[in-house]
Amino acid sequence: MRLSKLFKNAPTVNVSGLCFDSRKVKPDNVYFCLPGLTFDGHDFIDDAIKNGAICIVHSREIEKKQNGVIYIKVSDVNAAMNQCARLFYGRPSDKMTMFGITGTNGKSTIANIIRSIMNEVEPCGYIGTIAIEYGDVKLMPDLTTPDALFLQSKLADMVNAGMKACALEVSSHGLSQGRVDGINFNVAVFTNFTYDHLDFHGTLENYFDAKCILFKDRVRSDGVSILNIDDKKFEALKSISKAPVISYGIDHEADYRAINIQMDSNSTHFDLVYQGKAYSVMTNLVATYNIYNLLAAIAALHESGVSMDTILSACSHLPQVEGRLEQIKEGQSFNVIVDFAHTPDGMEKMMQFGRMITPDNSDLIAVFGSAGKRDVAKRKVFGELADIYCDYVILTEDDPRDEDPKEIADMIKEGIKNTANIYIEDRYEAIRQAIENAKENDTILLLGKGDEAFIYREEGRAPWIGDDKAARECIQKYRK
Ligand SMILES: CC(=O)N[C@H]1[C@@H](OP(=O)(O)OP(=O)(O)OC[C@H]2O[C@@H](n3ccc(=O)[nH]c3=O)[C@H](O)[C@@H]2O)O[C@H](CO)[C@@H](O)[C@@H]1O[C@H](C)C(=O)N[C@@H](C)C(=O)N[C@H](CCC(=O)O)C(=O)O
Numbered sequence: 001m002r003l004s005k006l007f008k009n010a011p012t013v014n015v016s017g018l019c020f021d022s023r024k025v026k027p028d029n030v031y032f033c034l035p036g037l038t039f040d041g042h043d044f045i046d047d048a049i050k051n052g053a054i055c056i057v058h059s060r061e062i063e064k065k066q067n068g069v070i071y072i073k074v075s076d077v078n079a080a081m082n083q084c085a086r087l088f089y090g091r092p093s094d095k096m097t098m099f100g101i102t103g104t105n106g107k108s109t110i111a112n113i114i115r116s117i118m119n120e121v122e123p124c125g126y127i128g129t130i131a132i133e134y135g136d137v138k139l140m141p142d143l144t145t146p147d148a149l150f151l152q153s154k155l156a157d158m159v160n161a162g163m164k165a166c167a168l169e170v171s172s173h174g175l176s177q178g179r180v181d182g183i184n185f186n187v188a189v190f191t192n193f194t195y196d197h198l199d200f201h202g203t204l205e206n207y208f209d210a211k212c213i214l215f216k217d218r219v220r221s222d223g224v225s226i227l228n229i230d231d232k233k234f235e236a237l238k239s240i241s242k243a244p245v246i247s248y249g250i251d252h253e254a255d256y257r258a259i260n261i262q263m264d265s266n267s268t269h270f271d272l273v274y275q276g277k278a279y280s281v282m283t284n285l286v287a288t289y290n291i292y293n294l295l296a297a298i299a300a301l302h303e304s305g306v307s308m309d310t311i312l313s314a315c316s317h318l319p320q321v322e323g324r325l326e327q328i329k330e331g332q333s334f335n336v337i338v339d340f341a342h343t344p345d346g347m348e349k350m351m352q353f354g355r356m357i358t359p360d361n362s363d364l365i366a367v368f369g370s371a372g373k374r375d376v377a378k379r380k381v382f383g384e385l386a387d388i389y390c391d392y393v394i395l396t397e398d399d400p401r402d403e404d405p406k407e408i409a410d411m412i413k414e415g416i417k418n419t420a421n422i423y424i425e426d427r428y429e430a431i432r433q434a435i436e437n438a439k440e441n442d443t444i445l446l447l448g449k450g451d452e453a454f455i456y457r458e459e460g461r462a463p464w465i466g467d468d469k470a471a472r473e474c475i476q477k478y479r480k
Pocket residue numbers: 020021022023033034035036037038039040041044142143144145146147171172173174200
């Protein structure tokens with residue numbers, strides 16, 4: 001592409017790509033000097049030029065300019081990069097129905113439900129924590145919401161592969177770093193707002209402000225904002241939404257409301273009330289929070305023109321979202337559930353569900369840890385929740401990074417006053433002991449890692465068999 005297509009008054013030289021990391025710059029790339037949390041991209045201009053950058057986009061004054069290199073000064077490099085990414089990749093998001101899903105918990109679940117039902121109407125891609133998926137392509141992501149350059153390139157790949165829609169998880173980090181600034185969403189979905197990510201945002205107010213960006217700035221004014229009316233942030237989001245608001249919920253009157261909910265450990269039935277009419281919904285999703293997730297997805301799809309018949313007939317056989325309330329069934333006489341719960345709210349919801357499916361004379365056993373180098377305050381809260389709901393706790397490693405997993409476990413333990421607990425550092429061994437010792441009708445919750453097939457240790461990302469595979473293997477070996 002010609003540089004002049006990206007910047008007014010720029011020379012008409014050809015550029016081969018866009019890059020914000022000097023180490024990854026290729027010949028004839030444009031290098032964007034981003035201010036980061038640790039470094040400032042301006043400090044790596046020489047490296048970028050050595051690697052072949054033909055153009056430097058910067059905001060700081062540059063004293064020594066090199067011949068043959070084009071320098072473009074802008075007031076906000078991040079904003080310029082987002083705009084260029086959109087143009088370089090041919091405005092891909094304008095060619096698809098874009099669903100953006102944000103909130104503390106439920107983003108992956110809702111995005112995957114949207115994708116799977118949308119696929120029955122027209123091809124839909126997914127970008128989020130679990131994968132980047134479109135057609136037969138499935139890639140493992142590094143981030144929930146990728147950086148703007150990678151994101152726009154993947155959206156372009158989706159358009160080229162024939163996708164007509166995309167369900168994108170929009171994290172608060174992604175919003176505050178402008179990773180989705182080049183996207184105008186047709187549908188913006190809000191799940192819920194509880195405690196998370198204080199290590200990054202500092203305060204809950206900042207965390208919420210980041211979430212607001214999707215509804216204030218990034219949704220199209222002719223689009224729609226789908227909001228959870230039972231969440232305490234409903235009114236605040238409604239008041240700032242650029243697009244008309246559609247509500248969903250259980251406890252309050254809503255545009256899409258679930259009533260008469262009946263649930264067991266394998267399925268849920270409820271009546272969906274929409275515009276005064278009740279539709280009977282049968283779904284293989286369980287746990288009350290998943291009814292919220294399903295309502296959000298139903299509202300998002302229906303408001304984008306998918307028929308209620310198509311949506312409701314798909315609800316009964318939704319594919320298992322990997323590592324989200326995944327029930328491990330190997331013919332054993334007790335329940336084993338793998339779940340990605342890693343916030344206090346997620347933990348509590350899972351433990352409540354575990355309690356609901358466990359008979360009074362049986363035990364609820366939880367196996368979990370907490371991530372290293374991430375929010376420390378939630379550790380004790382996890383312990384307090386386990387103390388309320390569980391009969392036995394096995395504390396183990398999560399993603400310790402360069403922290404000592406035992407010290408993390410001790411911080412969780414500060415919240416456990418009455419419930420019996422042990423510490424088994426090795427996650428596989430912790431799962432093995434839980435499974436080997438479970439009695440008939442007990443429930444074992446394996447929490448925190450979900451579908452992840454890696455553990456972040458001191459030396460980086462190390463392979464991990466995965467909670468689901470570990471559990472299946474242990475049931476086969478020790479309970480057959
Ligand atoms: C905390 C955070 O979000 N950090 C992101 C941030 O890094 P940073 O600000 O620290 O960047 P930096 O290292 O200071 O570097 C500044 C600039 O100098 C450049 N640089 C740096 C060194 C060099 O030699 N050459 C060079 O050009 C860098 O490429 C960058 O452009 O900007 C980088 C570039 O976009 C991101 O890769 C990085 O994400 C890191 C990897 C990360 O782990 N982010 C997580 C916390 C995250 O975003 N998570 C959310 C939420 C997940 C959830 O809900 O649980 C997600 O969406 O995944």
